[in-house]
Amino acid sequence: MIKKLTAHGNSAALIIDKAILELLNITMDTPLKITTDGKNLIISPMSDNDRGERFQQALNKVNAKHAATLKRLAE
Structure with missing residues (x-):
């Protein structure tokens, strides 16, 4: 198929x-x-995985950047 x-x-x-x-079970x-x-x-x-x-990568990034603030908020 050419598009x-x-x-x-x-x-x-x-x-x-x-x-x-x-066929691929794709919805809007x-x-x-x-x-x-590259080509x-x-x-x-x-996939859900x-x-x-x-999500885990984003969470790790936020935790690394704001660890001190998040720790103070948890206290």
């Missing part, structure tokens, strides 16, 4: 056919992970 990008405001959009969305609410290998664009539905890992 072209569609103008969407100042951005570009890729229209994904309903059959592909259904599904978070999508967009990566590249290809890779779009994947995020991916979301949990990203």
